[in-house]
Amino acid sequence: MRNKLRLERWTPAFFLAPAIILLIVFRYIPIVLGFEEALYTNSLSLAGARKFVGLNNFIAVFEDPVVWGSFKTTMVFSLVVNPLQVGLALLLAELINQRVPGIAVFRAIYLVPVAISMNVTAIAWGLALDPNYGLINGIIRTLGLPRQPFLQHPSQALWSIIGIISWIGVPYWSLFFLAGLQGISSDVLESAHVDGAGSLRTFISIKLPLLRRIIAFVLVSDTVVNFTLFAPIYLITRGGPQLSTHLVMYEAYRRGLVYGDIGIASAIISVLLIVVVAFVAVEFIVLRPRH
Amino acid sequence: MNRDHTTLLRLRKARRYILLYALLIAIAIAIILPISWIVASSFSTRETVWKNVLPFSWRAFFPADFTLDGYQAIFEKDFGRALLNTFFLGAVTVVFGIAVGAMSGFAFARLKFRAKNFLFALVIFSFMIPGDLTIIPSFVLVRDLGWLGTWQGLIVPGLANGIIIFLFRQFFAEIPQDLIDAPRVDGATWLQVFIRIILPISKPALISAGVILFLGQWNNFFWPLLVAPDPELRVVQVAVSIIGIEQQVHLWEQMFASSTLAMLVPVLLILPFQRYYVGGILGSGLKG
Numbered sequence: 001m002r003n004k005l006r007l008e009r010w011t012p013a014f015f016l017a018p019a020i021i022l023l024i025v026f027r028y029i030p031i032v033l034g035f036e037e038a039l040y041t042n043s044l045s046l047a048g049a050r051k052f053v054g055l056n057n058f059i060a061v062f063e064d065p066v067v068w069g070s071f072k073t074t075m076v077f078s079l080v081v082n083p084l085q086v087g088l089a090l091l092l093a094e095l096i097n098q099r100v101p102g103i104a105v106f107r108a109i110y111l112v113p114v115a116i117s118m119n120v121t122a123i124a125w126g127l128a129l130d131p132n133y134g135l136i137n138g139i140i141r142t143l144g145l146p147r148q149p150f151l152q153h154p155s156q157a158l159w160s161i162i163g164i165i166s167w168i169g170v171p172y173w174s175l176f177f178l179a180g181l182q183g184i185s186s187d188v189l190e191s192a193h194v195d196g197a198g199s200l201r202t203f204i205s206i207k208l209p210l211l212r213r214i215i216a217f218v219l220v221s222d223t224v225v226n227f228t229l230f231a232p233i234y235l236i237t238r239g240g241p242q243l244s245t246h247l248v249m250y251e252a253y254r255r256g257l258v259y260g261d262i263g264i265a266s267a268i269i270s271v272l273l274i275v276v277v278a279f280v281a282v283e284f285i286v287l288r289p290r291h
Numbered sequence: 292m293n294r295d296h297t298t299l300l301r302l303r304k305a306r307r308y309i310l311l312y313a314l315l316i317a318i319a320i321a322i323i324l325p326i327s328w329i330v331a332s333s334f335s336t337r338e339t340v341w342k343n344v345l346p347f348s349w350r351a352f353f354p355a356d357f358t359l360d361g362y363q364a365i366f367e368k369d370f371g372r373a374l375l376n377t378f379f380l381g382a383v384t385v386v387f388g389i390a391v392g393a394m395s396g397f398a399f400a401r402l403k404f405r406a407k408n409f410l411f412a413l414v415i416f417s418f419m420i421p422g423d424l425t426i427i428p429s430f431v432l433v434r435d436l437g438w439l440g441t442w443q444g445l446i447v448p449g450l451a452n453g454i455i456i457f458l459f460r461q462f463f464a465e466i467p468q469d470l471i472d473a474p475r476v477d478g479a480t481w482l483q484v485f486i487r488i489i490l491p492i493s494k495p496a497l498i499s500a501g502v503i504l505f506l507g508q509w510n511n512f513f514w515p516l517l518v519a520p521d522p523e524l525r526v527v528q529v530a531v532s533i534i535g536i537e538q539q540v541h542l543w544e545q546m547f548a549s550s551t552l553a554m555l556v557p558v559l560l561i562l563p564f565q566r567y568y569v570g571g572i573l574g575s576g577l578k579g
Contacts, residue, residue, distance in 0.1 A: 002518035007480070008480070008481070010483045011480070011482070012398050012402045012403075012404035013404075014394075014482075015394045015395060015397055015398035015400045015402065015485075016394070016399075016410065018390070018394065018395070018396050018406075018450075019392065019394065019395035019451045020395065020410060020413070020451075021455055022391065022447070022448075022450055022451030023413060023414065023417050023451045023453070024413075024574070025432075026429065026432070026448040026449075026451070027420070027451070028417070029414070029432060030425040030428035030429040030431075031425055031428070031433055033431060034427070034428035034429040037428060037431060043433040047463070050379065051506045053549055054578065076444075079451055085368050085449050092318070095311070095314060095315065095318075096315075098311060100308065100311060100312075103315075106315045106318075106319060107565075108565060109322055109323065109561060110319070110322065111561060111562070111568075111569075112322055112323075112326070112558055112561075112562075113322055114511075114561065115506065115555070115557040115560070115561035116326075116504075116553070116554045116557060117509070117512060117528055118510070118512070118551065119510070119528045119531060119532055119553075120528070120550045120554050121529060123531065123532070123535045123536075123546060123550055124326075124550055125325065126324055127543075127546065127547075128325055129329065133341045133344060133345070134344070135325070135328055135347075135351065135534070137345070138344035138345040138347040138351070139298070139347050140356050141345060141346075141347075142345070142346050142347035144510075146479045155517070156490045167321075167325075171322075175569050175573065176573060179569075179573050181468065188556045211372040221419075223500065224419065224421060224424075225421055225422070226317070227421075227424065228421045228424050230513050231512050231513065234532075234538055235532055235535060249424075251492065252427060253427070256427045256430075257427070257430070257517065262427065262431060263299070265427050266427060266428060267545055269424060269425065269427055269428070272424065273420070273425070274426060275560070276420060276424060277420070279409045280416070280419045280420070283419075
């Protein structure tokens with residue numbers, strides 16, 4: 001009996017240890033390691049070249065025009081892509097929340113992009129948007145309209161990337177809004193209807209305010225995920241043309257793993273991490289349950 | 292008068308339906324057309340692959356000159372190895388990821404221990420910060436462990452997943468107390484309760500976690516690209532990207548064939564399990 005009691009004391013540790021140890025080693029230590037590596041230079045090249053440089057890498061983040069440019073491009077990109085995806089996802093959710101025959105089939109079709117990787121999506125849309133061969137230009141030109149450069153011109157490339165990732169992003173986030181809409185009690189909607197409110201009025205005055213917690217959650221999560229966008233840039237544009245799609249994660253990859261300067265790459269992601277933590281902190285405050 | 296009114300209402304309703312279905316179908320087309328174009332093109336030869344694009348013809352969406360050249364070529368380049376590697380990686384991640392996630396989820400839902408809130412905050416915070424954000428220091432860590440180009444380098448860092456832990460905690464918290472109390476009074480240990488009572492009634496949570504973990508590994512690209520790009524350990528997404536970009540000659544039919552196979556598996560997995568998948572990812576956002 002006493003043996004068993006002693007054993008029971010260790011039960012929580014036994015159940016928790018694998019998860020907590022793995023989270024600390026592979027999720028939290030890299031965060032600390034990132035800040036530490038940011039204080040050294042050229043740590044991926046020859047062992048002797050590792051040198052303590054203090055905050056020089058952080059200063060370089062703000063002074064190097066290409067690095068700082070990637071932060072600015074990422075800000076512009078974020079300010080467009082996230083509200084756009086959240087808005088379209090809300091509309092899509094409202095659309096598939098209609099109780100009409102066959103809606104389950106449409107919901108299933110709209111789930112398909114969610115299953116497909118960003119990688120394949122980028123390759124496929126990169127081909128579809130090709131100025132010479134691409135499917136989209138084939139359709140445009142067959143309709144008699146002028147050929148568009150899409151990913152190959154600085155004025156259209158970032159917009160094309162935004163379109164490509166929204167093909168996955170909009171259906172994905174609409175799942176959260178659909179669940180939110182389905183959670184609104186039918187009594188509320190019924191009384192709005194009796195009061196003579198139309199669909200648009202009901203959507204704006206009743207549904208949106210009730211969804212505000214989910215909207216805040218999705219907006220923050222989408223922003224944070226899009227900060228780390230890498231695959232389409234790596235696969236299609238490599239940051240170009242003329243750095244127009246040079247987003248910050250791609251710059252961190254290029255500096256750290258192509259040029260081998262882990263120091264500056266770590267400084268880049270440490271700055272980005274601080275921004276992300278600030279976003280998440282705001283989310284926690286906004287979403288704190290009210291008593 | 293009254294009849295006119297009903298007719299008007301019926302007309303309005305019909306107009307609303309037509310508009311609604313037009314919109315639903317237009318969006319469905321925007322999703323299906325690019326996919327069917329990729330699949331159709333994967334059965335073309337390099338010479339005919341662009342034939343129906345300009346001038347554009349509907350045949351671009353249906354296999355026209357049916358050939359398996361693209362598929363034959365990618366399998367000669369060990370694409371089959373990449374498929375097998377990814378299935379293996381997915382299966383191992385599902386088994387161990389579920390074990391790690393379910394055990395800790397059970398502890399958070401049912402056991403009493405010190406620092407519970409703090410440890411749970413660690414879990415929540417870990418899935419608010421995307422793993423790709425810290426991918427470069429993670430790479431440094433795995434390199435220093437000597438795990439570059441190894442299975443453990445691909446598998447171990449992804450085993451503890453905050454969303455999965457959260458999912459299990461939510462599910463286990465709903466289980467009626469009586470189901471646990473009875474065997475406990477009879478002297479069963481917590482491990483016995485967990486294995487004999489809890490797990491057998493947790494099929495929905497186990498399926499959700501399995502689908503999410505498998506899809507996550509199947510579609511993972513950035514991490515395997517850094518840790519294990521070599522042919523022996525190459526996974527599907529890396530293989531697709533190499534066929535897609537690292538060639539001097541554009542191997543169109545091979546790009547389409549490899550993309551088709553890379554999307555086929557997750558689509559076939561998500562459709563039958565959509566309720567479990569959607570339920571699983573929603574838990575993280577709606578109850579937090």
